[in-house]
Amino acid sequence: MIDAPDLPARIRARDRAALEAVVRTYLGQIVRAARGAGFTGPQADEVAQETFTTFLETAPRFEGRSHVRTWLFGILYRKIAEARRALGRERMTDDIDAVMEDRFDDRGRWRQPPRPADDLVYAREVREGLEACLEEAPLPQRMAFVLREVEGLATPEICKILDVTSTNLGVMFYRVRNRLRTCLEARGITRKA
Amino acid sequence: MLTCRDVTRAIASGALDEMGWAGRLGVRLHLSWCRHCRRYRARIDALGRTARRVFRAGDARDRLDRLERSIVDTMSAGSDRTDG
Numbered sequence: 001m002i003d004a005p006d007l008p009a010r011i012r013a014r015d016r017a018a019l020e021a022v023v024r025t026y027l028g029q030i031v032r033a034a035r036g037a038g039f040t041g042p043q044a045d046e047v048a049q050e051t052f053t054t055f056l057e058t059a060p061r062f063e064g065r066s067h068v069r070t071w072l073f074g075i076l077y078r079k080i081a082e083a084r085r086a087l088g089r090e091r092m093t094d095d096i097d098a099v100m101e102d103r104f105d106d107r108g109r110w111r112q113p114p115r116p117a118d119d120l121v122y123a124r125e126v127r128e129g130l131e132a133c134l135e136e137a138p139l140p141q142r143m144a145f146v147l148r149e150v151e152g153l154a155t156p157e158i159c160k161i162l163d164v165t166s167t168n169l170g171v172m173f174y175r176v177r178n179r180l181r182t183c184l185e186a187r188g189i190t191r192k193a
Numbered sequence: 194m195l196t197c198r199d200v201t202r203a204i205a206s207g208a209l210d211e212m213g214w215a216g217r218l219g220v221r222l223h224l225s226w227c228r229h230c231r232r233y234r235a236r237i238d239a240l241g242r243t244a245r246r247v248f249r250a251g252d253a254r255d256r257l258d259r260l261e262r263s264i265v266d267t268m269s270a271g272s273d274r275t276d277g
Contacts, residue, residue, distance in 0.1 A: 020265050027261050035247050052264045100201075108196025113229035114236055127247045148207070149241040151250045155207065162215050170206035177205045177237050184240075 008064025019059070025053055026072055030149055033073065036146030038079045038135055047083065051076045066160055073153075073161040077143055084139055096179045133183035141176035144169060195219045198226045204237055 001007070001021040011016035034044035039068045046089055054075050062071060134142050140162055147153045147161065159169055195203075198224045203209045208222060224231050 004266050016269060017230075019268050021262060023264050023268065027264065028257055031257065031260070032248055036244075045256075048260065049264055053267065056268050104196075104198045108195045108198035110229045114232040124250060130244060130247055145244065146248070149244040154210070166211070174202060174206040177240060179241055181236055188210070 002068075007068065008062055011062045011064075011068065014056070014059050019041070019056065022055070022068055022072070024111050026069055027052075029053060029069070030072060030076055033076060033146055033151060034080065036134070036150055038084075039080075039129070043135065047076070047079050050079055054079070067157070070157050070160050073147065073157075074163075077161055080143070081139055096175045096182065099182055100178050129184055129187050130180070133187070134179050136183060137176050137179055140164070141172045141179070143174045145176045146171065147178070194224050197223075197227060197230055199226070199229070201233050205229075218242050 001018065002025045004010075005070055007018060011022070031044050031048045034047045035041075051072060055072060057077070062068070103110060105111045134145070137145070143162060144158055147158045154159075155166055155169060159166055160170075162169070164172070189193060202271055203216070203220055207277065209217065212220070224234065
């Protein structure tokens with residue numbers, strides 16, 4: 001059903017079985033991405049519900065040029081951006097570039113090399129630490145990270161969802177990964193292997 | 194000749210996957226002698242593994258089932274209304 005070639009046509013026609021199959025297939029991922037974006041349990045459920053409501057409303061316009069999952073994640077991303085703007089949670093400045101620049105000398109060699117390879121402690125404090133550190137990141141970076149690392153989406157699909165070029169996405173990955181590492185290290189949530 | 198700055202950019206931005214063979218070879222050579230950049234890559238990899246583990250844990254199936262039923266019910270009501 002979900003991979004059938006006539007799925008876009010059935011979605012446009014609001015075929016009930018097709019719409020239900022979309023919900024059953026992608027609800028788990030949508031809720032998880034909402035949580036990754038900083039929503040707690042009930043809020044994540046609510047934003048997921050709103051995502052599928054908008055999906056139903058916009059179904060007649062679904063042309064099938066992109067995958068239905070891409071379409072859904074795009075709706076989710078716009079919902080989250082709206083909610084965060086309403087809460088005033090968006091930070092405007094980005095200082096991670098300066099932090100990283102400081103780690104290299106003018107010949108591009110490490111001035112402050114990483115400490116010996118470590119792995120993060122897997123415990124509740126890591127979850128809390130990761131969520132707190134993600135909270136410091138601008139939403140597009142945060143979504144890029146969650147869609148790649150947690151959902152395993154490929155670059156072209158993430159670019160469509162976030163409406164950015166692959167060069168922009170590369171900069172976002174660079175910033176968010178360095179930001180998270182720097183933040184987790186500052187909180188002391190690492191251990192030596 | 195790639196610098197540590199170049200190599201960390203390639204690793205963290207994900208550009209490594211899209212580089213041609215010459216670029217990938219350059220990064221691999223650099224990593225073969227630079228332990229700092231090897232550590233850096235290990236950290237970036239560990240970060241991804243941790244995020245997967247943290248966010249994929251604890252998806253309560255019964256809660257998700259209830260939410261799914263609620264959405265499907267709303268959708269059915271909505272499609273009945275618009276179609277009829």
